[in-house]
Amino acid sequence: MKEIISIIRREKHDFANHINVIWGLCSLNRPNTVEKIKNYVDGISDNLHSSFKYINTGNDYLDGLLSIKNNFADKNNIDLDIMIEEPFSKLKIKENELISIISNLIDNAFEAFQPKSNIQNKKITFDTFIEDNEFYIEISDNAGMIPKNIQNKIFEKGFSTKTEKSDDHGFGLYITKQLIEQNNGCISVESNSEITKFLVAFNLQERGK
Incomplete structure (x- = not known):
C-alpha cells in the first residue's frame, strides 16, 4: 500500500x-x-x-500485486507483458495462496536477470488461458537457459542456483510447487537458450467450476 x-x-x-x-x-x-x-x-x-498501470485480472488482490510488479519491472528496464485471456475469478483458490504462487514465480523471473545485466530487451510474459477444462498460468522470461542437469532440481527444498547462499534461498519454487499441488494443480518448466517458461495448470472441473 x-x-x-x-x-x-x-x-x-x-x-x-x-x-x-x-x-x-x-x-x-x-x-x-x-x-x-x-x-x-x-x-x-x-x-x-509506461507509468503505474491498473491491471484487471478478475482478482482484486492480484490486481494490486501485478501493478506493483509492473512498476518494479519498468524501473529496472524489464518489459512485463501481462495478457489476461481468462480472469482469475474462474479459479477457486485461497487469496493468500494465489498471491504466493504468482509472486514467487514473477520474482523468480526478475531474479534470473540479476547476474546477467548485459541482456538486451529483457522481457517477462504473464499469460492465462483455458484449454481442455484446464486453467493455465504461463510465466516466461528471456534471461537465459536453466542448465538441463538442474531443471529437475529447481523445485527441491533448499535448492538454489544463486552464487551467494542465504538461509532464505532455495524455498520459493519449492513452496510454490507445494501450494499448487495442494490445490490439485501441477507445475512444469521448459528452458532453452531463448526462453524459460513455467506453466501452471489447475483442473477447473475438479475445482467445481
Whole structure:
C-alpha cells in the first residue's frame, strides 16, 4: 500500500506540472499555440503508457500485486507483458495462496536477470488461458537457459542456483510447487537458450467450476 500511495503521489505531482505547462501555453496565446500543445501532449504520452498501470485480472488482490510488479519491472528496464485471456475469478483458490504462487514465480523471473545485466530487451510474459477444462498460468522470461542437469532440481527444498547462499534461498519454487499441488494443480518448466517458461495448470472441473 505504501508503494501504491507513493506512486500515486508522484504521478499526481507530474500531472500537475504538465497541466501547468499547458495552461501557460494557453495563457500566452502565441502563434501556433494549439500545435504546440498537441506536440507537448504527444511528447508525454509515451511516459503515461509506461507509468503505474491498473491491471484487471478478475482478482482484486492480484490486481494490486501485478501493478506493483509492473512498476518494479519498468524501473529496472524489464518489459512485463501481462495478457489476461481468462480472469482469475474462474479459479477457486485461497487469496493468500494465489498471491504466493504468482509472486514467487514473477520474482523468480526478475531474479534470473540479476547476474546477467548485459541482456538486451529483457522481457517477462504473464499469460492465462483455458484449454481442455484446464486453467493455465504461463510465466516466461528471456534471461537465459536453466542448465538441463538442474531443471529437475529447481523445485527441491533448499535448492538454489544463486552464487551467494542465504538461509532464505532455495524455498520459493519449492513452496510454490507445494501450494499448487495442494490445490490439485501441477507445475512444469521448459528452458532453452531463448526462453524459460513455467506453466501452471489447475483442473477447473475438479475445482467445481
